[in-house]
Amino acid sequence: MKALDELNFDNRFAALGDVFSTHVLPQPLDAPRLVVASDAAMALLDLDPSQAREEVFAQLFGGHKLWAEAEPRAMVYSGHQFGHYNPQLGDGRGLLLGEVYNDAGEHWDLHLKGAGQTPYSRMGDGRAVLRSSIREFLASEALAALGIPSSRALCVIGSDTPVWREKQERGATLLRLAHSHVRFGSFEYFYYTRQPEQLQKLVDHVIAAHYPECLEQPQPYLALFRSIVERNAELIAQWQAYGFCHGVMNTDNMSILGITFDFGPFAFLDDFDAGFICNHSDHEGRYSFSNQVPIAHWNLSALGQALVNLVEVEALREALALFLPLYQAHYLDLMRRRLGLSTAQDGDLALVERLLGLMQLGAVDYNLFFRRLGEQPAPQALGKVRDDFVDLAGFDQWGHDYLARIASEDAAGRTARMNAVNPLYVLRNYLAQKAIDAAEDGNYEEVRRLHQVLARPFEEQAGMQAYAERPPEWGKHLEISCSS
Template structure:
């Protein structure tokens, strides 16, 4: 194990210089407290979980102290927000503290969110509030446990600093981790500002730090783009299979690594609704659940445009043409696993769509229904209004499973019992705002093992109460 004092830094991005980021010192929280920490995320840095109980842990991750080897930088980027290009965004409330190398040679960015104003705060205070910090922490670690590529969250701290959003709230900080914080919007910024030398430098840096194998390809930038595309497609297929709605799929929220990034008004589906909109600011439904694959394609086209100085347009178009077929293939692979269907058969897509349509018509709970089907529990029938139609579907489903019973064994390992429903997160936030962090900590522990029924925690697997269904979340933080 490594102590906090002995973390090894190698700040590669900071060395790119002021063209790519600005030097900023964190604005500390006053009287900070640790809200929750992730021992799984700590293990990625070789940290002993006991370190979280130390005073220095809270001080480091609330901005009160900083490693001498850290080089805090606010990154500059741009992006398309709700389809419109915004020429300059950047880290308005977060700082890349530095890059840590673990014992296996992996690099992990330490990024402190809510660390105060930066040159990119756009008249904002640069603060984060407790509720948004808790939501990102829980989502990051819950998605990881479900097998969905994501940034990670090490901890949340809270202070006495008043922060004004719709109401006065408490300032908080979240320590986010990822192998890289480079976004699609980084490339867009240098492309649209015609800084082609800097764009070339960014491309070379990304090849070296994120896609070293692509450097050996005949056309390294094209190969890198292909890898980004496939990772992004696979990530969104997993979102769709597990009912996850990102809420704000702007290009500045898209990671070059194809990991779930920048959690704002996200949600997991409760009752199945293909057109569910989880962001109450998304008035046109641009980022509705069923539009996520198409928006992923659109965002990948934006990234392709920024790479046209280095790759032929026709080559990029050829890669983009693979997005939807790749998505559908991966989505169906995941759903066949969830339903216990081995191999591929011609009627699979139609059979799945009939189930989803019945779930939509009956407002069936997406997660409970699939888990009951995985358990061969006859009460799955109770999730449907038209039970005769469901019975006819079930007969075909069971015949499909019988083609290869060996596929049934893995169903319980890919159909979760516990999901981070918005109402569960809200209950934990409400308690935390009263200085009771126990519910956040307990919910985090439950979500670490989503596929296993946990005695005494049946309430966390229940459908949401009426007040907790289809909660919409704001972008404010």
């Protein structure tokens, strides 16, 4: 186990040169202090949580100190935002401090979000606020605990630095970990600025660093695109199966690794609503829950467009066509497991879709339904959840068909199997808001407690029943602002 000053650096992306990023130093926060840290994220870097000193975290990630081996860079990229191309975006408030590798040889980016102005700040102040930093920290670690691929969050640093959004708030930073911060928009930038040599250099870097198996294929660039399609099909299936809404699926927020990335106004579904919009700026519902599948497909097509000078168009189309069937296969597999089904039958998709229609009509709590369905033998469990539905006749028919379907399944261990995939605790927006309200008053205990509960989402924890309940009416379907 290591201390923070013993990390091993290997700044591969910085070595690509100034065309890809700009050297920028972080701007220090006033009176930095540790708000919350993740032991699980520390373990990814072989850090010893027992040796983690709050003042060291505050100084390093509050912008006051830097490793000698660090080489902070603001990365350049572009992207399609709400369907419209923006020619230059880039790290406007974040810095890739450097890349480190652990004892297993895994490389991790250290990315400091809220580090101050860069050449890509676009009239912004380059800061992040405490509320958005806490939300991303909680979401990153909660998704990882659910088994959903995500960037990770090492810590949040609060401060006395004033930051103006809709009102005056306090600045904060978040130290984000990922194997790469290259995104779809990184490829788009070099394609649309007509820099083919630099685009190929970036593609070669991504393959060498993150997809070396593609070098064994006859067409490595095509193999890369196909791999990105496959990873994103599985990711979106997990989002949909667990009711996660990203909120801003712009191409600059899509990772080439197929991980959940760049959190903004995200939400987990409370009551099931296929049309739920979690971003109050999304007036047309482009990024509604039900649209996440077609939008992911659209974003992948935008990535494919950026590769047309490296791969034949028809080959790109064929690879892109894999997305929907792969998504459907992953999604149905997950939903079968959530329903306690370990075998596949032809009518399973219809059974799932009928259930979701009934849940929509009755505004049934999405994740709690599945948990309660598995906590007792099926006939008793159906009776327990029945009162949540409006169309009782429809639910009774569905329950009859569900019982017939599981009759061929092994009843032994059903509860354990279902509890292993159906979380008792999810990051509801109202829980995050309560923790944020306390943190903004200087009390970080609720943020830390909520983080610890969400670190074990499938396991019932003594004294934590309040975190497993349905939200109050004020806490349902909260729409969150992009501003941070």
